[in-house]
Amino acid sequence: MDRRDFIRTAAGTGAVLAARPGAFVRDLYAFQETANLSHVEARYYIKLPDREIECQLCPRKCRLGDKERGYCGVRENDGGTYYTLVYGKACARNIDPVEKKPFFHVLPGTAALSIASAGCNVNCKFCQNWEISQVRAEQVTAYDFPPRDVAAAAEANRCPSIAYTYSEPTVFYEYMFDTAVEARRRNIRSLVVTGGLINPEPLEALTKVVDAIKIDLKAFTQAFYKDYVRGDLAPVLEAIKLVARQKIWLEIVYLVIPTLNDEPEEVRKMARWILKEVGPGVPLHFTRFTPMYLIKNLPPTPLSTLRSLRKIALDEGLQYVYTGNIPGDEGENTWCPTCRTLLIRRNGFAVEENAIKGGACPSCRNPVPGIWA
Amino acid sequence: MTESLVVIVRGRGVRSRGGEIAPAVLARIYERGLGLLTGQTGAEEALRTLFAPSDKVGIKINAIAGRELTSPPAVTLPFAGLFSRIGIADRNVVIWDRTNRELRAAGYALNADGPGPRILGTDTAGVGYDAEPFVHRNIASRISAVLTDRVTASVSFAILKDHGLAGVTAGMKNYFGAIHNPNKYHDDHCDPFVAELFDAPPVRTRHRLTVLDALVVQCHRGPAFHAAWAAPAESLIFGTDPVAVDAAGWRLVERLRKEKGLPTLAEEGRPPLYLQTAERLGLGRAAEADIRLLEDEV
Known part of the structure; x- marks a missing residue:
């Protein structure tokens, strides 16, 4: 996928997410008939007798009979094997x-x-x-x-x-x-x-x-x-x-x-x-x-x-x-906790100024924790 | 208070070992069951007491378990056909479930707009779920537009099964297939969710009749098919009290479990608690003493 193609499809996704529910739901459900589901075996579950399974991924530990789906709605027991339906x-x-x-x-x-x-x-x-x-x-x-x-x-x-x-x-x-x-x-x-x-x-x-x-x-x-x-x-x-x-x-x-x-x-x-x-x-x-x-x-x-x-x-x-x-x-904004220097000025999601140098405050050289480069 | 009436009609030979349905026996079951339920002479007169010619009837089936454990077309189509006898056109009768994929897998030929009763899943193009969740007590779900847009009267035509979470799945839990997020209601043995979903006005105000398919009852390890615990009960169960008919179904499951030497659902820690909740909500009657059970055979 090239950049142009990606931006086009990503923009389409954004439009879907932003759409009003009334239009969104009916239109989306029209796609169900050709539902794009994966059938990849899940990790972190145990097999039980009689085609039951117990999911070990999250604290819910859903115990499911054959054909049943976890609380998440995207992992399903099919014949005693647990599958993720959303891989890729x-x-x-x-x-x-x-x-x-x-x-x-x-x-x-x-x-x-x-x-x-x-x-x-x-x-x-x-x-x-x-x-x-x-x-x-x-x-x-x-x-x-x-x-x-x-x-x-x-x-x-x-x-x-x-x-x-x-x-x-x-x-x-x-x-x-x-x-x-x-x-x-x-x-x-x-x-x-x-x-x-x-x-x-x-x-x-x-x-x-x-x-x-x-x-x-x-x-x-x-x-x-x-x-x-x-x-x-x-x-x-x-x-x-x-x-x-x-x-x-x-x-x-x-x-x-x-x-x-x-x-x-x-x-x-x-x-x-x-x-x-x-x-x-x-x-x-x-x-x-x-x-x-x-x-x-x-x-x-x-x-x-x-x-x-x-x-x-x-x-x-x-x-x-x-x-x-x-x-x-x-x-x-991010301020140095030691000398109160303004380190990063933000406005919404935009970074207007970033003074951090080498992961530290430019004034007092106090390290600022994080991933900076 | 009068008792709630539930009718169980057994038709010996109605279903062969290979799964073939004997149409004549099935027809007699419908005539007898609906007649006894309503005090009428037969199915046609019975349906007139429950439905109006202006109704649009939805027959909600449960196709999750595939061909081996879904009410087949040979059982549901003759039932759907009864409505034409009371002036409801075929196009105003719909056999439905949540997905076309599951309906096809269960042996149904989809029919969104052709002759005969409609057969479709909620995922049919142009159908879908309501846009906003319907909020009622602990329920917040989008409801199938089949139910909310296309149906004025609903029949829960549910296959009777043991259910690993709810204890049993019957007429009330069948409506889990009418919402977009049933997986969110599996906690605490699906209680109070089964009862509260049924109590939600879009369901409660449309529901008129429950028919439980107990031709073969999966009495253990449901809702999927397991041959070892699939008991041929050769029966259909009819009721207008949704709680009473499910309670009767549960007792049949217990009886079949006992015959197979299985512990009770309570002993397994999963009695169908939703029945008591449903009774508390005033949806019907669950206690054995409050249910008049008529059993017959054709």
Whole structure:
């Protein structure tokens, strides 16, 4: 695929994602008849008697009879063998600023070739991409985009990284893993944008082939996870700790939803936990909620809330705390925690100024953690 | 409160070992079953009490398990044909499930606009799912436009099976095939999701009749076909109380399991909890004492 062809098809994908649901659904479903599904054996599952299986990929551990599909909607038991239906089948592919993921300490100002398949292993009521994450594999238009082609497309389009994003990459683990291997051969980095509900063994294996992981910590209470995510908090915290122990980069995002997870004391506890378990250098992003999917009755997060939560986390000792989805806000910028020099000035997804030299502050030479070149 | 009536009609020889259907026996099952259910003399009179000539009737089948364990055309087409006798044109009767692929695999010839009853999946071009999720209690799902756009009256024509998660799959769970995300409702033995989906107005207000296909009952390791636990019960089960008919189906599954020396579903830790939830929601009656079971044979 050449650059021109890629941009054309990527633009088409963007149009699909941006379309109004009313037009989007009926049109997409017309494609189901020729559903583009893979039939590649999944990794991380165990075979049980009578053609049953148990998936070991995520903490749900779906136990499925023959013909049944996992909670994710993209992995299916067929005759006692578990298959991924989305290997090499991207339903979204775009070139995005890496800041959109958001990664603020990874190659700032560069583009990330971003891909996703259908499916997700949770069901967040506030999902921003529910039209691809909360559907089964055959309910979206999927493009053939095998790992080698993804890596080649990133190279051809001068993207120094590939992001596995939009839906939940855990559910297309095999596709992501093999793409990351192909990418590394071409010196292209792999960035994972995940909710962190993945079991330790596959996660640890993944950290050997990718370069950075951003984990959405959706709240710091199990009650929120139960009611609004349909998942559990504890495995996410374990995933954060595991990634922090590896030699890869970690950032954490906290989407602030008015009245649901914006209690200052809850956020203070979370900041303390991050400081203790991960350290002061991990970037923490407080991002603004926009009414979406099943939560349309709440307003967008007030800017004052985001700023006050950012201040709490800074006061607790975290050094790189950001606000997100507020273009032009001071909280988008990176400051040296030692001498307060402005290191990176951002405006939305754009990097307007980057003063970091050799991974350090140009004034005090204090190292700034991240991937800078 | 009066009991809920459920009718089980057995037709000896209705299905051969090879799966061939005896049309004459099947026709007698329909006549007897629908007649007993409604207190009428036969199927035609019975259907008049349940449907109006102006209705557009959807017959929702469950084709997930392929040819070996799906109600075949030889069973559902004669049922669909009964509606012409009460003035509902063939074009206003649709046999449907979620995908054309599964319907074809189960032996159906698709018919989106030709003569005879329509046979189509939700994935037929121009059909699809509603654009926005329908939110009801714990349910948030796009509902098939077959149900919401093309049907005024729905029959859940469900194959009766053991189900590894829900305990049993019967008439109510059949509507999992009418939504885009059934995989999101497998937690906690599919409870309360089976009942709450049925309770959602697009389903509840259209549902008129349940017919459970118990010609062969997969009484263990469902929903897929496993020959060792497929019991030829040679029966169809009829009911207008969706909970009662599923409860009767469950008890038949338990009886067949016992005959094969299997533990009860409760002993396996997966009783069909959704039945109690459905009863609490006022959708029907689950307790054996509240169900009048009429068993007959043709």
